[in-house]
Amino acid sequence: MSNILIVDSDTNAGQEACQALAAERPDWTVEHADSGSKTLQLIAAAVGSKAIDVIVCEANLKDMASFDLLEQIRVENEQTIRLTLTANADTEAVLGNARANQRFLLKPFCAAHLATTIERSMRLRQSMQADNLKKYMSSVSSIPAIPAIYDQMMQELSSPHSSLLKVGEIVESDTGLTLTVLKVVNSAFYGINKRVESVGQAVTLLGVHLIKNITLTTKVFARFDGSTLSASRLSQLNSEAMRIGALCNQFARYARLPRSSVDHCQIAGMMSNVGELVTAVQKQNAVLDGSLSPELVGASILHGWFMPDAVVEAVALQNESPPRSVDIITPLMVLHSIRYLQANFTQTSDAQQEQACRDYLHEFIPEKVVDSWLDAYKAIEQLTADTSSRAA
Numbered sequence: 001m002s003n004i005l006i007v008d009s010d011t012n013a014g015q016e017a018c019q020a021l022a023a024e025r026p027d028w029t030v031e032h033a034d035s036g037s038k039t040l041q042l043i044a045a046a047v048g049s050k051a052i053d054v055i056v057c058e059a060n061l062k063d064m065a066s067f068d069l070l071e072q073i074r075v076e077n078e079q080t081i082r083l084t085l086t087a088n089a090d091t092e093a094v095l096g097n098a099r100a101n102q103r104f105l106l107k108p109f110c111a112a113h114l115a116t117t118i119e120r121s122m123r124l125r126q127s128m129q130a131d132n133l134k135k136y137m138s139s140v141s142s143i144p145a146i147p148a149i150y151d152q153m154m155q156e157l158s159s160p161h162s163s164l165l166k167v168g169e170i171v172e173s174d175t176g177l178t179l180t181v182l183k184v185v186n187s188a189f190y191g192i193n194k195r196v197e198s199v200g201q202a203v204t205l206l207g208v209h210l211i212k213n214i215t216l217t218t219k220v221f222a223r224f225d226g227s228t229l230s231a232s233r234l235s236q237l238n239s240e241a242m243r244i245g246a247l248c249n250q251f252a253r254y255a256r257l258p259r260s261s262v263d264h265c266q267i268a269g270m271m272s273n274v275g276e277l278v279t280a281v282q283k284q285n286a287v288l289d290g291s292l293s294p295e296l297v298g299a300s301i302l303h304g305w306f307m308p309d310a311v312v313e314a315v316a317l318q319n320e321s322p323p324r325s326v327d328i329i330t331p332l333m334v335l336h337s338i339r340y341l342q343a344n345f346t347q348t349s350d351a352q353q354e355q356a357c358r359d360y361l362h363e364f365i366p367e368k369v370v371d372s373w374l375d376a377y378k379a380i381e382q383l384t385a386d387t388s389s390r391a392a
Helices: 011-024 036-045 066-076 092-096 111-128 131-139 148-158 164-172 175-185 199-206 208-222 231-254 259-270 274-282 294-304 309-316 331-344 351-361 367-391
Strands: 002-007 028-033 054-058 081-086 103-106
Touching: 002 011, 002 036, 002 111, 011 028, 011 054, 011 111, 028 036, 036 066, 054 066, 054 111, 066 081, 081 111, 103 111, 111 294, 111 309, 131 294, 148 164, 148 208, 164 175, 164 199, 164 208, 175 199, 175 208, 199 208, 208 231, 208 259, 208 274, 231 259, 231 274, 231 331, 231 367, 259 309, 259 331, 274 294, 294 309, 309 331, 331 351, 331 367, 351 367
Parallel strands: 002 028, 002 054, 054 081, 081 103
Antiparallel strands: none
16 A cells, blocks of 8 residues: 655645546555645654655645755655656756655646656665665665765755856866866767867856766766776776766757756766676675666665656666656666667667667657667767777
8 A cells, every 4th residue: 555645736636636646546545735834744644554655746836845845855754755746847946956856747747657657666766675785785885975066066056046157166166077077078979069168168058957967977986086996997987977978868859858857867877887886896895696786786876865766767777678658758768778779789880780779669769769869879879989090
């Protein structure tokens, strides 16, 4: 039995949503609250088997900011899954409050899709709480903490007065990070046809959230400088992270996903091999058992950082085929598609390989989107090959 609470200041809309969701999952208990204060009262009163498992919150409440409510719930009831219903997933508010909000759903929504989304988050929570994963993670001494400068950027982005200028200033306060950001931005991955000379220019051209994700990746990989991992292997994993992140960004844009989904796709791509990074350093102290994988370890790290569920899910399941019944493209589908192409489209001039990959991706991605993804993948491969040839 799962207990779901729908929070909507519009009483009629909230009750209708409760009825529709209860009809989809008769074994769930679905309640409605019409305010943030009422929500907190219900959570405080619900204990044991009646504890609230999932909060589905309308983005605009009458008595308090929805993200303030969800953040308070996160701090006081970390196990409660938090979803946001919003009419505009492109808003900076959704992106800037990613830790408070584990998933977002676009309005108007389908009750069947809401039910499936809730189930995905509940399954993910269960896998993150598995005893063998907890045991392994407790033995790991090389788990990177969320970088302080990334936290600073997230705080700036969640501020109602955030600015591109301020984000650029945060990056420029770190000389090493500034050099890395400019190097990545000027790489072939992002296809900018003129030299980017400043972080401010990079932020303007590519957006604050891309810069935020580059910052996170750069700082996490820097933590492993001087570790038992060889410098060449660390460099290889770092380059791959940036490349996959760039592909995820392109794929998400070609699929016309909302800005928040583009952000989730990109950060999932950039963090897709963080588990491999950690397990490679850790292997002399603890060996993964057969039920665990570097991908699951990476997902556990991101879960501990309160990354959105869509990001954690994508990293955890990146090498597993996504469900065919979902009609919305998710970060998991984007990252899995790239991983599949890496494994099966090794010769981009091979028409037979290309057709086989096209047939596979068509099983869960619309045909026009697949065609644009294959073109983007081939272009990145060619750019990478050309860059390597020039370097040689």
